[in-house]
Every structure is written in C-alpha cells, then in structure tokens.
Amino acid sequence: MPNKDVVSWTSLVTGYARNNHHEEALKLFCDMRLAGIHPDHVVLASALSACAELTVLELGQQVHADFVKSGLQSSISVDNSLVTMYAKCGCIDDASRVFDSMQIRDAVTWTALIVGYARNGKGKDSVRFYDQMIASGTKPDYITFIGLLFACSHAGLLERGRLYFASMEKEYGIKPGPEHYACMIDLLGRSGKLVEAEMLLNEMDVEPDATVWKALLAACRVQGNLELGERAAKNLFELESKNAVPYIMLSNMYSAAGKWEDAARIRRTMKWKGISKEPGCSWIEVNSRVHTFMSEDRGHSRTTEIYSKIDEIMVLIKEAGYEADISFALHNMDKEGKELGLAYHSEKLAVAFGLLSLPRGAPVRIFKNLRVCGDCHTAMKYISRVFHRHIILRDSNCFHHFKGGPCSCGDYW
Ligand SMILES: [Zn+2]
Ligand SMILES: [Zn+2]
Structure with a gap:
C-alpha cells in the first residue's frame, strides 16, 4: 500500500x-x-x-x-x-x-485489578475489591474467579475460598473449570486438608487436567503425603510425558522420606526417557533493552563486572546472615562448588546486572521462566535489605516483592 x-x-x-x-x-x-x-x-x-x-x-x-x-x-x-x-x-x-x-468500569476492569493484586501477593486486597465489585453491581466472570481463588489460596483464606467457590455456579451460573479446581486444591492443601482436596478432585465431572494434578502434587509435597503424591505424579507422567517437574518433585519427596532407592529409580527413569529440566532463564529490562541470563552465563558484554558484583553481593549478604542452601544445588559437586553454582543462578546474575546498571534507588524488576529456587528467594531478601532496593521478581507462579527483607509471597509460592 x-x-x-x-x-x-x-x-x-x-x-x-x-x-x-x-x-x-x-x-x-x-x-x-x-x-x-x-x-x-x-x-x-x-x-x-x-x-x-x-x-x-x-x-x-x-x-x-x-x-x-x-x-x-x-x-x-x-x-x-x-x-x-x-x-x-x-x-x-x-x-x-x-x-x-x-x-x-466493567467486569474486565475489576477482574484485571483482582487478578493483579492476587499475583502481586496482596490477596486480601483482591478480596476487598471483589466485594466492591459485587457491591457496584458488576457480575464476576470465569477469570474473576481464577484471580479470586488464587488470592484466597495465597492469603490462606480458607473459609472465604470455600464460599466463593460454592457461589460460582449457585449464584452466577459459572461452571468451575480446571483452573478453579486447581486453586481450591492448592488452598485446601496449604491448609493441611488433603483429604478434602482429594474429595474435591474426585467430585470433578470432567477428567482432571495437568494443572489440577500439579496443584495436588505440590500440596502433597508440602504435607509430606507420599501415597497421594505418587498418584498425582503418575497422572502427570501420562498427561505431560516430557515435563521434568513431576519427576523431580516425586524424587525429592522420596529423598525427604529417606526412600533413597525410589528417588534414584525416578532419576534413572528420567534419564532413560531423555527428560531433562527446562533450563532456567531470567531477564531484566534496562534502557528499553532486555538482557537475558542463563545459569552461570558468561555471554553478557559486562560479564566481568557482573561476576565481581556477585562476589561483592555474596560477601555483604553473608555478613548480614545469609547462608547458602545447598539443597538447591546440583548433586555432583563438593560444598564449595555447590555454593558457587548457586551464586551464579540466572536470577542472581540478573539482579547483579540490575544493581550495576540501574540508577540508585530504582526498583530492580526481574522475570524468570521457572519457579524461583529457595536459595535465590532467601538471597533476594538479604539483597533487598543490604542494598536498600525494592526487588520485584516475577517467576512462573507469581510476583515476589522484596522490600527491606521480607517477601510479599509470605514464603509460600
Ligand atoms: Zn536459585
Ligand atoms: Zn516470594
């Protein structure tokens, strides 16, 4: 034209x-x-x-x-x-x-805010806005309830979650989908109500999909219920045959229960089936450019500076009380190697680059394709405190706002 x-x-x-x-x-x-x-x-x-x-x-x-x-x-x-x-x-x-x-405002406006608060670790605000939405006469939709139930599970609001879930079909004629069941199972699992979670799963009139089984598996891991966890994992092996996460979770559950043989068997199966973990990758936007980091990445043009910043960070946060949690490291190394491996996780490289290149006091916003590991989560708390920075880390599950130490997710993600 x-x-x-x-x-x-x-x-x-x-x-x-x-x-x-x-x-x-x-x-x-x-x-x-x-x-x-x-x-x-x-x-x-x-x-x-x-x-x-x-x-x-x-x-x-x-x-x-x-x-x-x-x-x-x-x-x-x-x-x-x-x-x-x-x-x-x-x-x-x-x-x-x-x-x-x-x-x-319409349902989309309210829903955007309700989902937003939920994902940013402010579940109680989600619930407050939902009440206002209803008071304003706007009808919630399918997505509103995903946000709302996610908020309830992350804020531990068991009773409210049950009420909202029940109201979906009864009051608004919305049939709960797999996402809603997954949130409810997550909420029940967190509250230690695994029996009820399993009952809910059995009540579903459609076949539970991978999201639902993942929620159950995560709940079983937290509650240490190996028997139910095995069932959830087996279903996931069938539904998502190339996904490494259920294998790793089940193997970790076996290890935690001292069943080393079973843990090793799962790892062998993974190897034999050629299933490997999706590589972790974090990115950060600086001056309208996106900088991406893999674990132990040395491809960035400012690699030398970034690695010496990591060294500086490690010294300072260790002084403040941080201890590396080597249970998140790869297995085939000695303690020192494990600690170094952890220090060069993609999200730590991204935060080091952010501290180097962003103006003083500007918030550091990092994105990660996978769930943030427990060691990085702890390290971020110390970094936010020692460097007086608001660090916002979005992983595959939710946002983590680190400010002066604690995280908005309340250590549950
Ligand atoms: Zn990590
Ligand atoms: Zn967090």
Whole structure:
C-alpha cells in the first residue's frame, strides 16, 4: 500500500497482538509512530496488551505517555489495557491509580485489578475489591474467579475460598473449570486438608487436567503425603510425558522420606526417557533493552563486572546472615562448588546486572521462566535489605516483592 492510514496500521497491529505475536505487534506500532501516524484507541489498546503479555514496562509506559499526549478522550478499552499492563508488570499501585481515575468500569476492569493484586501477593486486597465489585453491581466472570481463588489460596483464606467457590455456579451460573479446581486444591492443601482436596478432585465431572494434578502434587509435597503424591505424579507422567517437574518433585519427596532407592529409580527413569529440566532463564529490562541470563552465563558484554558484583553481593549478604542452601544445588559437586553454582543462578546474575546498571534507588524488576529456587528467594531478601532496593521478581507462579527483607509471597509460592 503506498498510502497507509491509521486504520491500515491498526488492523495489522491488532491482528498480530490478537494472534499472540506480541513482538511483531509492538515493532509495527513503533514503525507506525515513526511514520508519523497518530494512534487511535484501538491501536493503543492493542499495543498496551502486547506490552502486558511481554511484560515490557518501559515501552508500556511510553505508550501510556503517547496516549496522554494524543489528547484522545479516555476510553474503557485503553484504560482496561492500562490496568492490565501495569498489573502484569508488577506495578500494582499504578494499575490502581488508573483504576481510580476511571469513570466507567466493567467486569474486565475489576477482574484485571483482582487478578493483579492476587499475583502481586496482596490477596486480601483482591478480596476487598471483589466485594466492591459485587457491591457496584458488576457480575464476576470465569477469570474473576481464577484471580479470586488464587488470592484466597495465597492469603490462606480458607473459609472465604470455600464460599466463593460454592457461589460460582449457585449464584452466577459459572461452571468451575480446571483452573478453579486447581486453586481450591492448592488452598485446601496449604491448609493441611488433603483429604478434602482429594474429595474435591474426585467430585470433578470432567477428567482432571495437568494443572489440577500439579496443584495436588505440590500440596502433597508440602504435607509430606507420599501415597497421594505418587498418584498425582503418575497422572502427570501420562498427561505431560516430557515435563521434568513431576519427576523431580516425586524424587525429592522420596529423598525427604529417606526412600533413597525410589528417588534414584525416578532419576534413572528420567534419564532413560531423555527428560531433562527446562533450563532456567531470567531477564531484566534496562534502557528499553532486555538482557537475558542463563545459569552461570558468561555471554553478557559486562560479564566481568557482573561476576565481581556477585562476589561483592555474596560477601555483604553473608555478613548480614545469609547462608547458602545447598539443597538447591546440583548433586555432583563438593560444598564449595555447590555454593558457587548457586551464586551464579540466572536470577542472581540478573539482579547483579540490575544493581550495576540501574540508577540508585530504582526498583530492580526481574522475570524468570521457572519457579524461583529457595536459595535465590532467601538471597533476594538479604539483597533487598543490604542494598536498600525494592526487588520485584516475577517467576512462573507469581510476583515476589522484596522490600527491606521480607517477601510479599509470605514464603509460600
Ligand atoms: Zn536459585
Ligand atoms: Zn516470594
């Protein structure tokens, strides 16, 4: 097309975004701005939702600024995308500011905030906003309940969780899906009610999927219930035959119970089936560029500085009382090797780079593809305290806000 107007650009950007090609959508959006085309509501909402999915905060903030400068009237679709983008990037206060400024809100607005608070370790706020949502006459939907039940399980609100779960179908005609069952099983498991969790699982009228069995397996690990854990793991072996996590979890449960033979057998099966753990990887956005780190990564252009920063961090946090938890290290090494291996985990490299390259006092935001390991979680607490930094770590499960020591997840993630 020799002449592309805002509609042509918008169609393409929105098309890419809706088909989960978020990077392409954002590249096109930037090209559109470079071509001097003024954005409309539709393209802004699409660009913001692409930023949300990729959790690229700086770019999201730029699109927000673009919107403010454009002089466009506010619209519910853009505002909803803003709330979602900030919540997904771990800036729940900004999400809530946009929410407060909105004249009209719909189920998407409320849900974005409820899910956002839940993922950012503020389950009690999720519940509070849910009550307000109902009071405002807005009907919750399928996703609202995922956020709400996730919030209840992470905040340990057993009674509330039970009530909400029961109200789904009775009051709102929403049939609970696997995600809701998984949250409930998680909540019951955390509260030590494994029998009830298993009963709930047996009540499901559809076949439980992997999310549900994973929740049960995690609950069994916490409660040390090997028998039920074996059953959950076996189902997962069938449903997700290439996933290493259930193998590792079951093997760890055997080790914890002193059943070394069984633990070794699981490890052998893994090896024999060619199943290996997905490599851990963490990334951090600095000056609109994403820097990615693998464990013991030496590929970054500032590797030398990063490794000496790690050394400095280790000395300082050890002085403050940190002790490496070598149970999270690889097995085939001596104690010192294990400690070093832990120190070079991807999230620690990312935090070292963040401390090196971000302005003093700026929050350090890190993302990880897998669940953060227990040792890194402890180390982050000390780093946030010793370096006076707000560290926000989003792993595959939730956000961890480390401020002055403790973590928003309450050590349960
Ligand atoms: Zn780690
Ligand atoms: Zn945490």
